[in-house]
Structure formats: structure tokens, C-alpha cells
Amino acid sequence: xxxxxxxxxxxxxxxxxxxxxxxxxxxxxxxxxxxxxxxxxxxxxxxxxxxxxxxxxxxxxxxxxxxxxxxxxxxxxxxxxxxxxxxxxxxxxxxxxxxxxxxxxxxxxxxxxxxxxxxxxxxxxxxxxxxx
Numbered sequence: 001x002x003x004x005x006x007x008x009x010x011x012x013x014x015x016x017x018x019x020x021x022x023x024x025x026x027x028x029x030x031x032x033x034x035x036x037x038x039x040x041x042x043x044x045x046x047x048x049x050x051x052x053x054x055x056x057x058x059x060x061x062x063x064x065x066x067x068x069x070x071x072x073x074x075x076x077x078x079x080x081x082x083x084x085x086x087x088x089x090x091x092x093x094x095x096x097x098x099x100x101x102x103x104x105x106x107x108x109x110x111x112x113x114x115x116x117x118x119x120x121x122x123x124x125x126x127x128x129x130x131x132x
Contacts (some may be wrong), residue, residue, distance in 0.1 A: 001119070003052075003114040004128045005030055005045075005090070013103035014083035015044040016096065017129075019111075021118060028111040031091045032102065033083045038071060041088045045069050047129045061111070064119065066090070066127060077115060115121045 007017040017030040032044035045066060052064040057076055065077040072088065080091035081104040092112045093105025105111070119125065 001122055002126045002128065003129065006130055006132055007047075008132045009036060011103065014086075016103070016105075019092065019115070027032075027107050027114055027118065029093050029095065029096060031080075031083055031086065032090060033086050038069075039088075040072050043088060045072065045075060045129065047131055049128045052125050052127050056120075056121060062116075064125075069113070079112045079114075081105060081108055 001022050003022040005017040006020060006107060007015055009016040012034060015032040015034055018026045019028040019030055020026050033042060034044065036043035038046055050066045050068050053107050055063060055065045057063050060076055060078040064077050069075055076089045078089055080086060081093065081099050082102055085091050091105060092108060092115050094107035094111040097104055097106045099106065
């Protein structure tokens with residue numbers, strides 16, 4: 001199994017992407033913080049290929065951590081809506097929209113549950129992050 005995030009927009013309100021499954025089928029959307037030179041907790045992660053490993057987060061429970069990111073740790077997949085929910089992580093949703101006047105991913109619980117269903121049988125997977 002491999003997942004891909006194809007980033008489709010970079011704005012001051014976030015970095016927006018499409019989460020694509022093994023067979024090239026999009027199944028969810030993502031929001032990350034804007035590119036800020038890979039600063040921990042403040043930036044989206046650089047494009048590239050990484051290994052994601054299942055972890056037990058004290059705050060988010062059973063999820064996956066993106067590993068091997070230069071100078072970064074604790075990059076998780078989790079629910080949320082706005083880029084401020086990210087803190088350098090990848091937030092998953094089902095649709096793009098506006099929340100409190102800000103760009104957001106909506107239906108995060110549904111999107112995250114789909115991600116969990118797809119990754120249910122694995123403890124790790126490769127993640128490729130590309131720009132459109």
C-alpha cells in the first residue's frame with residue numbers, strides 16, 4: 001500500500017491537497033500549514049517520499065506518524081479543519097470550504113475515518129508528497 005498527497009494549492013490560509021490511494025483513486029482532502037522553510041510545528045513538510053508508521057498519540061489516539069522528514073518529528077495524520085489545527089501535521093477532511101471565514105477542510109471525521117479504514121491492516125506505508 002502507498003498513499004500520495006498531491007498538493008493543489010498553496011495560500012496564506014494553508015496548503016491544500018488531495019489524498020490518493022494505492023490505485024490512483026482520490027479518497028480525501030488535506031490541509032497543512034503554508035511552507036515556512038520546514039520549521040517544526042509551523043510549516044508543511046517538504047515534497048518527497050516518507051515512511052508513515054502507526055503510533056499511539058496521547059492526544060489523537062491510534063494514527064500514523066510521517067517519519068524521516070529532515071529536522072522534524074511528531075508529524076501526524078489527524079482530524080481538524082483549519083491550518084491552525086495542524087501544528088505541522090496533516091489534517092484530513094472530505095471537502096474544502098470555509099469555516100469562521102477561513103479556508104478549511106470540512107467533514108474531517110468522515111475523511112479521517114476513511115483514512116483509518118484504508119490503513120487498518122498495515123503498520124506502515126510509504127507516503128509520496130508532490131506538487132501539482
